Amino acid sequence: MAKITITIDDVAKIGVLANLPVSESEKKLFAGQFSKTIDVIGEFNEIDTSGITPTSQVNHLENVTRPDEIDPDRVLTQAEALSGAKNVHQGFFVVKQILEKDSE
């Protein structure tokens, strides 16, 4: 695989995807660091994996289900659910506005 370089623009784009504020100096720093990391990762391309089934779950459990019922033990009360929020309104979380007032 050809050597991959992560550019400052790439970092900026990833920052948007990851919803993280990234300063100009961080963009520069991370671009260099990410390129190096990608380089180290690339070593695994030496391993032939054709025909191999990938593994995302390692202890062979499959289709673990539970009855589709409410389990009161794992349900938070409204007060508990809101207890960590800084900004609440009439029993709800206050989120950032995503629609313009005049939009239809």
Added chain:
Amino acid sequence: MNKQIHELSVIELLRGLEDKHFSVVDIVSHYLDRLNRFNPILNVYLSTNENALAQAKQADEEIKKNGFIKPLIGIPIAVKDNFLTCGLPTTASSLVLEEYYPQYESTVTRRLLDAGAIILGKTNMDAWAHGSSTESSQYGPTLNPWDIGRLPGGSSGGSAAAIAARLAPVAIGSETSGSIRQPAAWCGVTGFKPSYGRVSRYGVIAMASSTDSPGPIARTVEDAALITSVIAGIDKYDATTSPREVEPYHQLLKRKDLKGIKIALVKDYLLPSMRTEVKTLIQNAAKHLESLGAKIEEISLLDPKYSIGVYTVIQRSEVSSNLARYDGIRFGHGRESFGDEAKRRIMLGTYTLSTGYYDAYYKKAVAVRSKIIEEFENTFKQFDAYIGAVSPGPAQKLGATQNESMFGEMADVLVNPSSIAGLTSAGVPCGFVDGLPIGLQITGNQFEEAKILDIANLYQQTTDFVKFPKYD
């Protein structure tokens, strides 16, 4: 009893309580006094449990009334700060969760509390468990009790240092790849990583969900076995926990020799870059196990350098997904509070999962993971366990992680493969280099906890490497 309270293991404390040598209040006040004296130096605990003494009084009452029905009644315990604990702040060493109080209890701490344990406090760690140094903690690093100019390892650095400085009789850590065994090695104590799915991850602030494994850090293998028997087992709140029955591991430590046991010494884990003294200690350990009756054979496994890539991609991909939930809306502070290391990991994981790169990175990584698992399956057809160093060298100096964006992965090169495959592994002290402890890993197949603990216990019982730096 001639020993002081902080010199006793969990098993010895339980015996002392039964024999009425001291009360739970005596134990807890003794530890709180030590915390007051030594925590300001070492930065082991981020917070302490203000109700510990009241809970100790309750435990004494309970013992008077019911005796010793609960397996850990009155035992103080240190808990890594990524386990949700009701009434105790839980930060994962991050400013995002500064002053966060959980809404529910993790299964591990729930089981410990139900068993009668008393939480002394929450221990420092790499922020979000991202690292192998505890230097990425946003509340300052923990210092290694053996040399305060050095790092304790991580990410469970506070829990390992708590055991080394004897600021708790036993501690809870969590391992994604090396985060129990590596700090235990750098601090010269015993760490035990159960198989993936043996211990519930419910209420553990997630790092990489496909490898996260909670487990104990302890004075002795015997204590680690006891704690594991309490925290292990199926949990309806974590669908990846195994339905296999939990064994009373501490009661199964019966071996007096290793006759009939085959152990592999992995040649590729004696890295060319490793110091000769470390290699010698591992070879000495092999000889010792052989003298106990084990058959030792040198084997070759896939170069561990490949698992660095596999682990890095899987872990960062899962981190990017798991940490997406921290938006400061429902709890905690906003995403601007993430430190550098968390930002790097989230962003790299976002990249490896993004359109156009998913196949080249994530898909490739999980395919190589299958190769690593297959190799281990073949190895364990012939061997009961394999051994190697936990870490290529002893504890590194403070500041070693600066400008090293892959410090953790490199420090954990020898434990990455076992974590990727979800194996079980014990880390036990096996000697010293420059006065600093070195750890041996004894690693076995999935769900072979009983066998690995038994071998590790016999190794520990027949060697003399468990030492403690003086904090008196």
